[in-house]
Amino acid sequence: MNGRAGNRRGPLEGEPAVLAEPPALALHGVTHSYGAVRALVDVDLDVRRHEVVAVVGENGAGKSTLVGVMSGVLVPDAGEVVVDGRETQLTSPGQARGLGIATVFQDLALCEDLDVVENLFLGQEIRFGPLLDEVAMEREAQRLLAQLAVRVPSVRAPVASLSGGQRQAVAIARALLGEPRVLVLDEPTAALGVTQTAEVLTLIERVRDAGFGVVLASHNLTDVQAVADRVVVLRRGRLNGEFDADVAGYEQIVAAITGVAIGPGEGR
Amino acid sequence: MTVLRTPPGSLRWAGRDLGSWPVLGALAVLWLVFQAMNPNFLSADNLVNLALQAAPLGVLTLGVVLVLLVGQIDLSTGAVSGLAAAVVAVGMSQQGWPGWLAVLAAVASGAVVGWGYGWAFTRLGVPSFVLTLAGLLVTLGLQVRVLGSTGSLNLPFESWLVRLMQQAFLPPWLAYLLVALVVAGYLGVRLVERRRRAAAELPVEPWRPVAARAALLAAATLVPTWYLQTNRGVGVSVAVFLGLVLVVDLLLRRTRWGRSVRAVGSNVGSAHRAGFAVRQVYTSAFVACSSLAALGGVMAAGRLAAANQGSGGSDTNLTVIAAAVIGGTSLFGGRGSAWSAPLGVLVVGTISSGLTLLNLDSAPRYIVTGLVLALAVTLDAVGRRRAPVTGR
Numbered sequence: 001m002n003g004r005a006g007n008r009r010g011p012l013e014g015e016p017a018v019l020a021e022p023p024a025l026a027l028h029g030v031t032h033s034y035g036a037v038r039a040l041v042d043v044d045l046d047v048r049r050h051e052v053v054a055v056v057g058e059n060g061a062g063k064s065t066l067v068g069v070m071s072g073v074l075v076p077d078a079g080e081v082v083v084d085g086r087e088t089q090l091t092s093p094g095q096a097r098g099l100g101i102a103t104v105f106q107d108l109a110l111c112e113d114l115d116v117v118e119n120l121f122l123g124q125e126i127r128f129g130p131l132l133d134e135v136a137m138e139r140e141a142q143r144l145l146a147q148l149a150v151r152v153p154s155v156r157a158p159v160a161s162l163s164g165g166q167r168q169a170v171a172i173a174r175a176l177l178g179e180p181r182v183l184v185l186d187e188p189t190a191a192l193g194v195t196q197t198a199e200v201l202t203l204i205e206r207v208r209d210a211g212f213g214v215v216l217a218s219h220n221l222t223d224v225q226a227v228a229d230r231v232v233v234l235r236r237g238r239l240n241g242e243f244d245a246d247v248a249g250y251e252q253i254v255a256a257i258t259g260v261a262i263g264p265g266e267g268r
Numbered sequence: 269m270t271v272l273r274t275p276p277g278s279l280r281w282a283g284r285d286l287g288s289w290p291v292l293g294a295l296a297v298l299w300l301v302f303q304a305m306n307p308n309f310l311s312a313d314n315l316v317n318l319a320l321q322a323a324p325l326g327v328l329t330l331g332v333v334l335v336l337l338v339g340q341i342d343l344s345t346g347a348v349s350g351l352a353a354a355v356v357a358v359g360m361s362q363q364g365w366p367g368w369l370a371v372l373a374a375v376a377s378g379a380v381v382g383w384g385y386g387w388a389f390t391r392l393g394v395p396s397f398v399l400t401l402a403g404l405l406v407t408l409g410l411q412v413r414v415l416g417s418t419g420s421l422n423l424p425f426e427s428w429l430v431r432l433m434q435q436a437f438l439p440p441w442l443a444y445l446l447v448a449l450v451v452a453g454y455l456g457v458r459l460v461e462r463r464r465r466a467a468a469e470l471p472v473e474p475w476r477p478v479a480a481r482a483a484l485l486a487a488a489t490l491v492p493t494w495y496l497q498t499n500r501g502v503g504v505s506v507a508v509f510l511g512l513v514l515v516v517d518l519l520l521r522r523t524r525w526g527r528s529v530r531a532v533g534s535n536v537g538s539a540h541r542a543g544f545a546v547r548q549v550y551t552s553a554f555v556a557c558s559s560l561a562a563l564g565g566v567m568a569a570g571r572l573a574a575a576n577q578g579s580g581g582s583d584t585n586l587t588v589i590a591a592a593v594i595g596g597t598s599l600f601g602g603r604g605s606a607w608s609a610p611l612g613v614l615v616v617g618t619i620s621s622g623l624t625l626l627n628l629d630s631a632p633r634y635i636v637t638g639l640v641l642a643l644a645v646t647l648d649a650v651g652r653r654r655a656p657v658t659g660r
Binding site for chain 1: 530535
């Protein structure tokens with residue numbers, strides 16, 4: 001995680017060029033209920049290019065619901081979704097993808113028996129007439145993986161033979177294939193060991209530095225502090241604080257997550 | 269910066285992905301054993317017969333491979349083939365339909381059954397195991413009803429279907445021409461791919477393995493062709509079956525449909541989120557399976573010049589599933605290839621033919637086939653169990 005201070009482009013420190021353009025994705029007053037359970041209440045969230053926004057909270061705080069809204073899987077009961085300054089509705093994952101919001105779900109949505117190239121292009125295969133153009137897909141896969149500095153034993157190895165970190169990397173690379181503006185990651189390190197977690201966090205920084213906006217839903221504060229520019233805390237479906245990751249202390253964020261009163265801090 | 273390292277799993281994968289070698293090994297052992305017990309087993313005459321017997325069964329197996337690839341099962345292929353045999357026999361000998369119409373009607377009846385499976389499976393969510401078991405009984409009933417009171421019908425010996433399936437063999441020049449075309453086609457595809465990969469700056473396979481594999485392919489096609497030519501030759505039905513295998517292989521490996529079939533069988537949720545029309549994929553697999561089963565039934569009826577209540581009966585439904593799994597297609601979906609059909613059916617046919625030559629009844633045939641199947645399923649299950657352990 002070297003050179004992070006130099007790469008920082010969070011809006012709080014400010015870089016006029018980035019601040020001037022509208023957020024790549026903004027949610028205003030998003031509210032969603034499952035029957036009588038209010039999973040999200042009046043939530044606001046901005047994501048700009050070149051930044052990692054972490055969404056943290058207890059289990060059941062609404063992280064997954066928020067990811068669902070951003071990915072188009074859930075249509076919220078109320079609230080605005082603004083993509084690149086235009087208000088819109090995200091009604092399906094395909095449509096969200098078309099608007100430049102790519103999501104990597106917690107289960108990665110890979111097919112274990114298919115190889116890396118096949119998984120990267122799953123559902124969006126390059127064709128040469130009626131036949132699949134394996135050479136073009138493999139070239140594109142090599143290019144993408146090299147760009148992200150992801151190493152796999154072979155791009156023709158089935159995903160079942162890869163480590164958890166490599167699978168996560170393949171899923172992230174696949175999300176980036178459609179040239180999105182915002183990448184939404186749902187608990188990308190939840191199932192990983194120490195080394196693989198470090199690899200994935202490095203990859204997230206690389207994605208951020210390539211100009212993408214990244215939303216990182218996680219309950220692992222160590223990972224969040226290592227990689228995020230801003231931390232947004234959800235508690236019982238409501239926003240309970242927004243922090244600059246470089247300034248905020250661990251205890252402050254924990255306090256916001258658990259709801260324990262804190263002194264004059266960075267809370268909203 | 270940090271480089272993702274190779275996991276220990278890749279080694280194990282290499283150990284698990286043996287391809288077709290275990291089947292070929294088993295086949296070699298079986299052939300040597302049977303040849304030792306009866307010197308007629310490897311005679312050209314017997315092998316010609318073996319190939320003719322295996323071809324219709326192989327077409328059924330090819331369909332089962334497709335359904336297994338999407339992670340489902342079809343227990344009724346034998347019954348569907350029997351229904352198709354009945355339809356073609358009634359059409360040709362009782363209704364006086366032209367042969368092509370009777371064959372078309374038979375295959376269409378199979379397609380309708382498969383479409384019914386696809387509809388009930390995707391819309392009503394009935395498990396394919398029970399669904400096709402019910403379908404087996406229904407088609408069995410239909411077969412008896414179509415055949416009518418006699419319960420048995422003969423096909424006219426002079427009809428082209430019977431001639432083609434019973435007595436027609438490829439002329440030697442055509443057999444060798446096809447072999448040459450297959451080998452040349454293989455080399456051509458490899459050369460084009462090499463050139464395109466080089467242009468795309470991808471790693472190119474060195475010359476030697478390519479040449480070695482082409483030579484192996486040439487030997488593996490030329491030697492059997494020559495050996496069968498010393499007797500009657502390569503049956504038309506065998507050529508039809510192998511042609512179908514080539515077509516299905518191409519569809520599975522090089523088209524979006526084939527990719528969707530393997531993706532659905534591997535992880536249906538992922539396939540759905542990747543944008544594949546999962547329902548259509550399931551339905552297409554069921555329709556293809558039942559249509560191929562019907563075609564196999566037509567071929568079998570032509571070969572026997574008859575259809576009766578026993579056509580496609582007894583253990584056919586299960587034998588073809590055994591053949592598909594023995595050939596290397598996973599029962600758990602997602603893994604397998606069109607080539608499991610000829611390989612598996614060759615093993616099953618070898619056991620059957622070898623034990624018949626030894627004048628043994630069906631008891632040892634069932635037992636040996638069952639043991640080989642158990643071995644194949646065990647390899648499949650062990651391979652599958654290992655896979656998810658690596659990684660997370």
